[in-house]
Amino acid sequence: MTDTQSTAAADHRGSRTTDVVVIGAGLAGLTAARELVAAGKSVAVLEARDRVGGRLLNHDLGDGQVTEVGGQFVGPTQDHILALAKEVGVATYQAAVPGETVYVNDGRAKRFTGHTPPDLFALPDMGIALARIGQAAAKVNPAAPWQTPDARELDGMTYETWLRKAEITGDAVDMINLFLNSAYGGEARDASALFSLWYVSTFGNETNPGTMERGTGTTGGAQDSRFVGGSQLVAQRLAEELDGRVHLSAPVRRISQDSTGVTVVSDAGDWRADRVIVAVPPLVASRIVWDPLLPAQQDQLFQRLPFGTLMKCVAVYDKPFWREDGLSGMGLLRGGSPIREMFDNTPPDGGPGVLMGFLGGKEWRKWAHRPAAERRGAVLRCFAQVVGDRAFDTIDYVEQDWTAEQWTQGGPTSVAAPGVLTDFGQWMGRPHGHVHWAGAEFSPYWNGYMDGAVRSGRTAAAELLDRD
Amino acid sequence: MNHYVVTETAVIDAPLGRVWDVISRTDRYAEWVAGAIEVTDHHGVATVGKTYAERNRTLGPLKTDSVWTVREIEPLKRRVDTGTGFAPLQDVTNTFEFRPVQSPDGRDTTEMTYQVEYTIPLGPLGLLLDSIQQPAMRAGMRTSMANLNTLIRSEDSGTGRR
Numbered sequence: 190m191t192d193t194q195s196t197a198a199a200d201h202r203g204s205r206t207t208d209v210v211v212i213g214a215g216l217a218g219l220t221a222a223r224e225l226v227a228a229g230k231s232v233a234v235l236e237a238r239d240r241v242g243g244r245l246l247n248h249d250l251g252d253g254q255v256t257e258v259g260g261q262f263v264g265p266t267q268d269h270i271l272a273l274a275k276e277v278g279v280a281t282y283q284a285a286v287p288g289e290t291v292y293v294n295d296g297r298a299k300r301f302t303g304h305t306p307p308d309l310f311a312l313p314d315m316g317i318a319l320a321r322i323g324q325a326a327a328k329v330n331p332a333a334p335w336q337t338p339d340a341r342e343l344d345g346m347t348y349e350t351w352l353r354k355a356e357i358t359g360d361a362v363d364m365i366n367l368f369l370n371s372a373y374g375g376e377a378r379d380a381s382a383l384f385s386l387w388y389v390s391t392f393g394n395e396t397n398p399g400t401m402e403r404g405t406g407t408t409g410g411a412q413d414s415r416f417v418g419g420s421q422l423v424a425q426r427l428a429e430e431l432d433g434r435v436h437l438s439a440p441v442r443r444i445s446q447d448s449t450g451v452t453v454v455s456d457a458g459d460w461r462a463d464r465v466i467v468a469v470p471p472l473v474a475s476r477i478v479w480d481p482l483l484p485a486q487q488d489q490l491f492q493r494l495p496f497g498t499l500m501k502c503v504a505v506y507d508k509p510f511w512r513e514d515g516l517s518g519m520g521l522l523r524g525g526s527p528i529r530e531m532f533d534n535t536p537p538d539g540g541p542g543v544l545m546g547f548l549g550g551k552e553w554r555k556w557a558h559r560p561a562a563e564r565r566g567a568v569l570r571c572f573a574q575v576v577g578d579r580a581f582d583t584i585d586y587v588e589q590d591w592t593a594e595q596w597t598q599g600g601p602t603s604v605a606a607p608g609v610l611t612d613f614g615q616w617m618g619r620p621h622g623h624v625h626w627a628g629a630e631f632s633p634y635w636n637g638y639m640d641g642a643v644r645s646g647r648t649a650a651a652e653l654l655d656r657d
Numbered sequence: 658m659n660h661y662v663v664t665e666t667a668v669i670d671a672p673l674g675r676v677w678d679v680i681s682r683t684d685r686y687a688e689w690v691a692g693a694i695e696v697t698d699h700h701g702v703a704t705v706g707k708t709y710a711e712r713n714r715t716l717g718p719l720k721t722d723s724v725w726t727v728r729e730i731e732p733l734k735r736r737v738d739t740g741t742g743f744a745p746l747q748d749v750t751n752t753f754e755f756r757p758v759q760s761p762d763g764r765d766t767t768e769m770t771y772q773v774e775y776t777i778p779l780g781p782l783g784l785l786l787d788s789i790q791q792p793a794m795r796a797g798m799r800t801s802m803a804n805l806n807t808l809i810r811s812e813d814s815g816t817g818r819r
């Protein structure tokens with residue numbers, strides 16, 4: 190042992206030692222830990238909450254049934270999450286329920302089938318919008334969006350400005366906002382145009398370039414399938430496999446490193462490790478005490494990657510009564526409506542009936558601070574526009590507001606305003622000494638999604654093993 | 658000067674106190690008043706002499722900004738406001754009146770009378786205009802009271818009332 194090493198060891202007497210500490214037991218951290226254990230490393234996963242899964246959370250409906258109040262959908266090209274789920278024995282099922290979808294505009298409800306809402310005014314514009322977005326997103330390299338031709342110009346304006354410049358009018362912008370309401374927990378005016386086109390470019394894999402249609406689609410798209418037993422089960426199975434290596438209620442407060450390794454200070458004690466993988470949301474990572482400090486650019490970047498504002502609202506009924514009326518339970522609601530998008534979230538074996546709506550972005554900002562009963566009423570009135578007045582006859586009603594979660598701080602993912610990607614984007618995944626990064630926000634494919642989380646966990650583990 | 662009074666009545670399936678609480682909230686009109694797109698300024702629970710403002714839908718795609726002043730409050734009975742911004746309608750007075758009634762199956766419900774008074778100058782043209790706008794106004798008032806009924810139902814659902 191050299192002198193410095195013995196000093197460091199003395200400083201850290203009482204701390205447990207391990208090859209690698211992984212911070213965060215979401216899909217990214219758990220995947221990274223699994224890979225490292227498979228490669229023969231000793232690993233400790235430190236998780237702030239008293240549960241695993243992070244942004245994946247099952248809500249117990251009783252009788253062994255669950256419904257999800259965090260991330261839930263998966264689909265084609267999300268190869269990493271699909272393969273991982275299979276490996277840990279979690280099956281998928283088709284999310285779409287047969288029946289008509291309801292489109293609500295200006296208080297009037299229209300039923301339709303297929304992917305195209307029955308709106309003569311919005312449709313032509315929507316077609317133009319999709320074509321323009323497709324062309325522009327195809328020019329973005331998902332691994333390096335700042336290299337896009339005209340990157341600075343695109344990053345100098347909001348997505349809404351870009352859409353309007355492309356002669357896309359209010360109706361189509363509102364339809365795009367309908368998607369962003371849940372995808373960003375925000376709207377087109379919150380994000381940079383470059384960020385938004387890059388986001389679309391990530392809706393694919395190495396062989397299938399990202400498209401808006403895949404991102405917004407139900408069957409065949411990102412909302413194609415769900416997990417039997419709920420998405421959190423994937424995380425729970427991973428944690429079981431890790432067999433005692435996951436430490437709950439262990440929020441990490443401080444990360445210090447020197448040439449010999451890293452000391453991680455948590456509420457459940459200190460760990461000393463050769464290397465660390467931080468797999469927590471970027472903004473949350475910037476709130477850990479860093480010694481030495483993060484490179485200023487990286488810290489600035491993380492501070493500029495806040496999550497959107499998103500709540501899931503879930504109403505439970507004795508049965509999915511809307512199915513008898515030939516309805517799928519899916520609804521698309523135009524501007525002004527608190528809920529913009531809703532789905533039938535009934536468990537796969539058909540009961541109890543569950544409707545889930547996203548309260549996101551501007552609507553979250555309007556309703557989150559209102560008394561709970563008033564908000565619930567507004568949500569149920571939206572549901573009633575889609576499935577009729579029986580929507581009021583709930584047996585349970587649950588909300589999960591991700592902005593109120595200390596270890597997530599919003600949802601579903603980071604949204605970058607103008608200037609962030611071109612000025613700071615390159616600092617995203619750069620290792621900081623012995624510290625590596627993982628998390629859905631660090632993935633070039635399905636960024637912000639479960640698949641991105643799994644990918645990032647694998648990439649971070651591989652990078653770490655490579656440096657050894 | 659043509660003076661008009663338009664009155665509609667409906668039964669709201671909720672006790673009077675509950676109805677009164679909702680209609681007293683000047684921040685909530687966009688949630689039940691047909692044609693109120695957004696409340697742009699408000700003072701919470703209505704207070705005599707204070708104002709609130711709305712963005713309203715008028716005929717067809719037209720929108721207008723209106724400002725209302727609360728004129729009279731007789732708790733649990735009557736509320737009178739006057740409004741500006743509805744040209745060509747002038748001297749617009751909006752009155753809500755309430756009366757507790759029992760439903761046939763013995764529930765406490767509320768009879769609501771919704772009245773709008775206004776003038777339209779413009780002589781014969783005013784008459785013509787009113788013949789176009791009055792049916793829409795009546796329909797809006799009926800829709801508003803139906804919306805109020807639904808709003809209260811939606812907020813009380815799941816609490817065992819039904």
Ligand SMILES: Cc1cc2nc3c(=O)[nH]c(=O)nc-3n(C[C@H](O)[C@H](O)[C@H](O)COP(=O)(O)OP(=O)(O)OC[C@H]3O[C@@H](n4cnc5c(N)ncnc54)[C@H](O)[C@@H]3O)c2cc1C
Nearest residue numbers: 213215216217237243244260261262441600601629637639
């Ligand atoms: C409402 C909602 C709907 C969504 N819908 C979908 C969907 O349908 N499909 C999809 O693919 N994705 C969806 N997502 C996104 C998806 O859930 C996430 O991309 C994915 O779960 C992220 O995994 P992660 O491991 O990167 O991060 P997280 O799940 O956020 O995990 C990070 C973990 O780190 C822990 N942590 C934070 N700080 C500390 C600390 N200081 N010390 C220790 N631990 C810490 C947290 O508690 C957490 O467990 C949705 C998200 C939300 C919120």
